[in-house]
Amino acid sequence: MKKRVIKAKGWLKKLGKIKWFKIKKIKVSKNLALFCVSVVILMFGIGIIWLSSLRLPDFESFSDRKIINSTKIYDRTGKILLYNIHQDVKRTDIAFADMGVNIKNATIAIEDSEFYNHKGIRIKAILRATLSNLFGGNGTQGGSTITQQLIKNTLLTQKVTLTRKIKEWVLAVKIEKVMSKEKIFEFYLNEAPYGGTVYGIDEASKTYFDKPPIDLTLPEAAYLAAIPQSPTYLSPYGKNKERLDERKNLVLRRMKELGFITEEEYNNAKEEVVIFAPQVIGNIKAPHFVFFIKNYLEEKYGSEIVERRGLKVTTTLDYELQKKGEEIVKEGALKNEKDWGGENAGLVAIDPKTGQILTMIGSRDYFDEEIDSNYNVATAYRQPGSSFKPFIYATAFNKGFMPETVLFDLPTEFQASCDAYGRALPGRSQSNCYKPDNYDGAFRGPMSLRNGLAQSINVIAVKLFYLSGLADSLKTAEDMGISTLTDIGRYGLTLVIGGGEVTLLDMTSAYGVFANDGVRNPYTGILKIEDVSGKVLEEFTPRPREVIPKNTALTISDILSDNVSRAPTFGLNSMLVVPGHDVAVKTGTTNSNRDAWTIGYTPSVVVGVWAGNNDNRAMKKGGVAMAGPIWNKFIGEALKNLPKEKFEAPNLSADPKVVKPILRGSFLGNENFFIDKISGKLATINTPPETVEEKIVTNVHTILYWVDKKDILGPAPENPENDPQFRNWEIPIQNWWASNRYNYRITTSAEKPTEEDDIHTELSKPVVLIVKPEKTTVYRPDEKIEIEVESSGPFPLQKIDIFINDLYIESFNPNSKFYFTPSDLDNLSYENELRLISYDSAHNVGEATAVFYVK
Structure with missing residues (x-):
């Protein structure tokens, strides 16, 4: 028993310590809680003082509200006013009874379906906005009621900040306490922006449909209710009509869901074609350009700055x-x-x-x-039609094709699921076949890329598009400024003759x-x-x-x-x-x-x-x-007012020993050899360019036989028939060649010489010895100096070019005499170099130099 008592006392001692710790902890927690409550009360008090300082505006003065600073758009001189954005502002207040039921229901449906139930704000919407802002949002999440939008449109700035949003909430609640729902809605519809200089439902109805709001049809009202969300973007006169149609249909769907209209009314209104009245604008110059600029300004700076801040815009x-x-x-x-x-x-x-x-x-x-x-x-x-072709040709030239490159303009089927004659293969659809015509229905046979582009030949362009690659060609167009062809999966070979939209x-x-x-x-x-x-x-x-x-x-x-x-x-x-x-x-x-x-x-x-x-x-x-x-x-x-400029000539040269014949304009074949035209034998490094002649072995095929489209400048593909286009390109070419081969000279590989040029060798070059001027003589500046030479070689000299101090002077016949006077030359010094380049009748070239002195 004694042991048990001792244990009990030890347990009680521990229990006392735990209770003391808990009591201490509870005291700390109470103090912290009291502090937090005090802070909340203090903040609440400050908030009450701040909120009470907000003055309720006089809404009867809305109709007299003026826009003080108007944005003005000028030409490039900054002197000619193209447009004053708010010189023609249209706003007319009308009574609630004159607005018509359709626009009221449509606006309620799309903007604030709980308008008649809330007290100015929707708590759920505010909580949703607040949570979004706190957790990854941008601090500007919406949730605005019609009452809030009225505040925003009339009393506060358009810049969305948390402070402005709080003001908006407070003012909305205060207004709801002193003003009827009907009056608030009336003010809203009289103030809402409907695009451009149009404010209020009366002006919107008359501007877009030439009728008062009370006469608006259901689809017309749906269109107008759709606009205030983004008045410029959704303007009926802008380029986003499809987006406006989509939002109009959303308005109708919400009206149906809320029971404002029946299923039949919804369907009829959705399908009805609505005609907008022609746009009428006051004093404006270059209107399409002006609204292009205005749209840019609103997208970059926001509509409030454009509408109210008085920008001066100097355009180009x-x-x-x-x-x-x-x-x-x-x-x-x-x-x-x-x-x-x-x-x-x-x-x-x-x-x-x-x-x-x-x-x-x-x-x-x-x-x-x-x-x-x-x-x-x-x-x-x-769709651009053939005006898109230069982007394809530019891509091809980037890859190594040349203006002289030849493709065949022949009836060609480009769909691999169809045969060369445009017939669908078994199990394939005929509608997929693609065999384009040219503008005149004619086909021209072999044709250079220069002529194909200049004459706008479709078959040449489609073939070149395939060779250049769809992705690379679209990348070229995009880099150059075409912004609309972003979905590469939509396009095929038809794009080159205008299948996309630009x-x-x-x-x-x-x-x-x-x-x-x-x-x-x-x-x-x-x-x-x-x-x-x-x-x-x-x-x-x-x-x-x-x-x-x-x-x-x-x-x-x-x-x-x-x-x-x-x-x-x-x-x-x-x-x-x-x-x-x-x-x-x-x-x-x-x-x-x-x-x-x-x-x-x-x-x-x-x-x-x-x-x-x-x-x-x-x-x-x-x-x-x-x-x-x-x-x-x-x-x-x-x-008339621009300088007369000419295009710089391009470099279209190509080394025939580096660039393959098929790219340089040969369509008869791609295997070549070079001969010396004088000896008739194979050209060597000593054969002068003037006597070199290229021979191409006749072997006519589609360019796909000779060119790998993944490596245009590289070797010919080992298995060209593996290209899905090869067969359909090859068959019409072989058919054409069978009918036209007799119009061309045939060159065979057997004609290739086995011996090398022996006319143009190191030993056959002319040897020239300069006899005069003499190295041991010092000539006077006014002295007439003769150039005299002696020559040897297997072929007679034809011409000698004279250079003094690397400056070309003249050419002369070696069988005649040539004189010069030092004082006639500008580049002479005491010691000077004479260089003679000699040419014989076989185009062999020799060179000799000598020094002469002038004092």
């Missing part, structure tokens, strides 16, 4: 050139409409040395109500790389942007970058400016000729003449023209007939 636009361009485009488009069924046209002009946009014309007349004239075709997606602005800019010797300057419309205080926010800075080799660019320019090479297609006096100027130009036409392009340039300016119908209707003519006259007339005007 040459307004005098713009005015001439607008006249030319309108005149040309109206003529096209009358003659060929193409009612619209657009034009872009860029300085390739800077990338500055000089002219942008997005339609024949921005204010023409007969067509969709507000739509900017300069930035619209259109913009006129991108195409014109990309051609500027050819004009600027391979150097890209990204297009820009901005010279300078200043805020209301004069602080420069942005200023043009050149950003040149070489994206293709200079010689490749010069080669393309050389071909596109070759009027003789393109004459078989266009004639010698076509609209592609600008008398007195060195101009490179390419046309493009899509299937059924739906798009007509002409893009051309000098080193000083690049001009692109598109002509056609916005709705993609077919026309009677294509590129040179529709876009050519507009392009020709405009570039002629532009060049």
